[in-house]
Amino acid sequence: MLLESIREELRAIVGEKNCLDKQEALVAYSYDATPMQQALPDVVVLPKSTAEVQQVMRVAARHHIPIVTRGAGSNLCGGTIPVGGGIVLVLGRMNQILEIDEQNLTITVQPGVRTVDIHQAVEALGLFYPPDPGSMVISTIGGNIALNSGGLRGLKYGTTKDYVLGLEAVLPNGEVIRTGGKLMKDVAGYDLTKLLVGSEGTLAIITEAILKLIPKPQTQRVMLAMFADMAQAARSVSDIIANRIIPGTLEFLDQGTIRVVEDFKQIGLPTDVAAILLIGQDGEPQTVDRDMEQIAAICQKNDAVQIKVATTAEEADEVMTARRSALAALSRMRPTTILEDATVPRAAIAPMVAAIQEITDRYGLQICTFGHAGDGNLHPTCMTDARNTEEIERVEHAFEEIFTAAIDLGGTITGEHGVGIVKAPYLEWKVGAAGMEVMKGIKHAFDPHNLLNPDKMFAKQSRNRVVVQRA
Amino acid sequence: MLLESIREELRAIVGEKNCLDKQEALVAYSYDATPMQQALPDVVVLPKSTAEVQQVMRVAARHHIPIVTRGAGSNLCGGTIPVGGGIVLVLGRMNQILEIDEQNLTITVQPGVRTVDIHQAVEALGLFYPPDPGSMVISTIGGNIALNSGGLRGLKYGTTKDYVLGLEAVLPNGEVIRTGGKLMKDVAGYDLTKLLVGSEGTLAIITEAILKLIPKPQTQRVMLAMFADMAQAARSVSDIIANRIIPGTLEFLDQGTIRVVEDFKQIGLPTDVAAILLIGQDGEPQTVDRDMEQIAAICQKNDAVQIKVATTAEEADEVMTARRSALAALSRMRPTTILEDATVPRAAIAPMVAAIQEITDRYGLQICTFGHAGDGNLHPTCMTDARNTEEIERVEHAFEEIFTAAIDLGGTITGEHGVGIVKAPYLEWKVGAAGMEVMKGIKHAFDPHNLLNPDKMFAKQSRNRVVVQRA
Incomplete structure (x- = not known):
């Protein structure tokens, strides 16, 4: 009190x-x-x-x-x-777009501006702010910066961090720092801008941000490729990249996800396929057309059961909305939905999906997986019931094994959701004891009295890493 | 001893x-x-x-x-x-390219690999590592990472930081940390990767790096646009960006630089113009052609005296070599050459060049300016003589005024060269007293006994900021 x-x-x-x-x-x-x-x-x-x-x-x-x-x-x-x-x-009352600078291609915002409002404001001027986290219709840019939010365009365009050029922030001692500026190049001292991005409110309170904009791509097109077998989908992803094509969007839905999305949205997804890739490209019309043709050919070569190219903007919207509604659709199934985001190098998606499947079966759980195949950022999503303590314990063990599998494949415990409370006990698994010490030192340098968002990122106790004896 | x-x-x-x-x-x-x-x-x-x-x-x-x-x-x-x-x-003996991963589009290198060797190795596979600092033929990637090196492609492709995905580094206590990975998305804790990039050897010793690669652009073309007036050149830069074109290269040479480069290389540059823009675009052939046409039209509209589009690869090479030889050419003039890199928002280039000119004249010095117009990163270069202490004192004061002018225009004291010893007394001008305290705290967290590159970045004494009464 x-x-x-x-x-x-x-x-x-x-x-x-x-x-x-x-x-x-x-x-x-x-x-x-x-x-x-x-x-x-x-x-x-x-x-x-x-x-x-x-x-x-x-x-x-x-x-x-x-x-x-x-x-x-x-x-x-x-x-x-x-x-x-x-x-x-x-910070919801600090919600002003302060400036859109068309000469320097920047937008300056307060932290309470909604991400979607940034998109709309700059797109009206033919400009583009690529990061599009799943929550962008409600999320604010301050939250996106605090968590370095990702989204569907990460593969081609990067994440929030790649667009933050400068920050104003209040330190735990009440002083204000200004980092960076409307500058594409600035090496004056340590990069406090990038350090504050993703620092989860533990180092300073971000009160203003300068974001980089790029020209808006002229066209975008999208297709669905359906596969009877997960390995075919994964091989298609690898082959697309190996052909030196970087799609704007390269999403993956497993069978479980397809079924609930179709049940929710009824857009005619075939519910008997093992995996769907949702592949989008944006850019110059002729480049987009050529890439889409090549991508279709690659999927065909990998025995896609069906390829459906959206021919109208409405069709494209419908497809994207279906993907974006995956979490909502899954959430309808059972009282509690736990969405994770273990992430692996792109080439390790197939073994990662197989590992998730094996773990799910072994623990007798319902886990569907969807996510950003292009950047290896998967969202294994467990439908469970928080009131069932026995089941929740199994869920926890299963996710611990999933994190272990991701790390063993060269991945990480969180690709875009952040550490917060829920991943804090596992952070040491990814960064090691020496990395934890360094991070604690940084926290202490900014916030010696541990006032900002205490108990986030740093757990009172790290979990012991699961050692699994696989056959 | x-x-x-x-x-x-x-x-x-x-x-x-x-x-x-x-x-x-x-x-x-x-x-x-x-x-x-x-x-x-x-x-x-x-x-x-x-x-x-x-x-x-x-x-x-x-x-x-x-x-x-x-x-x-x-x-x-x-x-x-x-x-x-x-x-x-x-670290010159740690010079191995450890892996090029064509599926994940990464290269893993030891710090002693030369930048140019990375370029050649990946371009042979149709891949591209964009950062191209002026020194890339001799510089090593470890140095590029330590200083977050920029180069001619910063505007479109970013700098070294944008391509470092993961690092191995030895801490001052002798322990090894591994940050990031072959991952486009990773938000597990503070971003130590980006913090180490540009930390100038003051926090840890980088022993291995994972770098991001992109597909190699199919074509590249280059043109020269000559202007009788600096303001026309600056307006052309603004208009190109305002037309939503982001050139691969957008370089600027002032009259002084043009004259010494022409004297050095004899490639037929007109020595009576006030400014030359060297503008390159890369990408899909048809896009490049269209962009080049639009850029030429924009320069024409801004009264370019002459526009010369390189029609062969040899001509293009010659033009790029001329720009890359600017420093060497200027270095021939007098015993000592001091190359600075004050940087401003792109839209402030014209007032910045004017300020440099005014300061140069007032101090009676020889300063030529060239640099990366597209990203506001200018290289005012002073030809002087270190043995003449009276002149060197004037040079020092002139550069202090140039840094002040850059900061007043929303810029920074260093865009790509780093702080080191020479900018350390001025760092506080850019980051403020609170920023300095935070940076010292970070240094202390990594290196409590100040063993790594002491006296770099943090000066024993900051300079007082010059207060200039301008008319």
Whole structure:
């Protein structure tokens, strides 16, 4: 419980109506999109400016109160759960697009701007901001930056990190730093910009960002290729890249996912195939046409059962919407949906999917897999029930084995969702004890009193790595 | 002076002939490509493996001896001068390309591989590693990574940082960390990969790198556009970008540079124009042709005196070689050449060039400017004489004013050369006192005993910022 005097300090900064401590408000900010994670904050504060953020930070520092910064709370790693209580700092009121600079091809935004609003604002000018996380219709850019969000265009265009050129951020001591700028080249000191991207609100509070834009691709086309066998789909992915084609989108859905998506959206997906690749290309019309032809030929050569090229924009939209609705479709199946994002080098997708299947069967679970085949970022998704503690224990063990399999294949425990609470016990598996020490040192350098998003990224206890004796 | 017993420890690790302490060897490693910087090391050590680097690091840690890591020493910021003596660790023997992975589009290299050898190895397979720093024929990839080297293709393709996916590095405590991997997406913890890129050998010793490759562009074409007036050239750059064309190369030479390059290479550049833009595009043949036509029309509209499109590969080579020889040409003029790299947002090139001109005239100096117009990275280059202390003092003041002008235009003190010794006194101008504190904290977290490349990046004393009263 915060002292009333501290609440008064906070109210004096942001105003009465932007400092919430009624039970219903505390409950509303006690969870995010992550299943099975909840904790009540002591107070919810909604600042309107960098200056207000600084003042709130100084109050928190003076009284040693933790601050959990959040936008829409659409993250899937428990990244904005206020596990230690304290202040939830909601940046939704800092939601202005400050400038679109058409000469330098940049957009300057406050953290509370929705990702989709950035897309629409720049596309109206013939420009393009490529990162398109699954949550982009509700997620805010501040959250995307904090988690280095990915999306469907990662293979060709990279992720959020590749588009952040400069940041303004409030440090735990209340001071403001400005990193980078409208600059394609800047090597003045350590790259604090890229360090803050993906730092999950543990190092500083991002209050403004300069993002890079590129010209909008002229055309985009999309096709579906269906396979009776997972290995054929994986080989097609490899062959496309080996042919020096980098598609704008290269998505994968397994049979389980296809079935629930079709049940949900009814767009005529064949429910008897083992895998579907959704392949999109964008760019100059003639290049796109040529790439699409070559891709179709490659899929054919790998015995695709069927290839369906979207011929109209509506058809293309329908296909993309089907993919984007995979999580929603899977969520309808059972009370609890756990979406993971173990990631492997692209060439290791087939063995990774096989490993997931084997683990799923062995633990007697329902796990469907879809994701970004082009960049090896898979989303094994478990449909379960949080109330069934015995089953949840099996789910946990299964995912531990999935993380182990990913690492053994040269991959990582999280490709785009972040560490937060849920992956924290496994971070050491990927980065090693020496890597953990370095990361803790960085955290300490920024935030010596552990005020910003405590207990995220660094677990009180790491899990022991599963040693599996495979036949 | 190092104790003989320590030398013996080092000899036991790398062998007698890879541990040099004769005067001529110490002198050979007392300088790099930076003018007016020199300091003798105590010993030069050439390890062959990560294990040997670890052992050397442990010896250095035990006896508190500084280590300056270097490759070819082609940097321009005094980044590899052993100012505090100690060990110069030369990674030239760790020069193997370990793997080219055509499925994952990656190359894995040791730090001593020359940049140009990476280009040639991957281009032979139809792949492409875009970063092309001016020094690429002699520079090593380890040095490129340590300094986040840029080059002529920065605007379209980014810099070294954009291509480093994973690193192996030896920490000051002798432990090895492995960051990232063959992964397009990886958000497991803080991004140590991007933090180490550009850290100038102050945080860890990079012993291996995984680099991203892309398909090699099918064609490339290049043109020269000559202008009687700098403002016309700058407007052409802005108009090209405003037309949503991102050229592969967009270089600028001022009249002074044109004259010395022509004198050096005799390729028929008109020496009476105020500015030349060298504009290249690469990609699909039809796209390149269309872009080149549009670019020519834009330059024409901005009153280009002459436009010359290279029609053969030889002509194109000649033009690119002329640009790449700018530094060599300027270096012939006077005993000392100081090449700077103040960088501004692209749209601020015209005022920046004007500011450089005004400052040059006011101080009565010879400064020619060329550089990467597309990404605002200019190279004002001063021809002077290090023996003339009065003139050198004027040079120093002029460059301080140039840095100030760049920062006032939203730019930075260094776009691609790094901080090293020479920019260290000015780093605070760009990143602020709070930024300096954060960077020092990061340095301390990695290297608490300040063993790795001490006195680089962090100056004992920051310069006071020049306050110029402009009319």
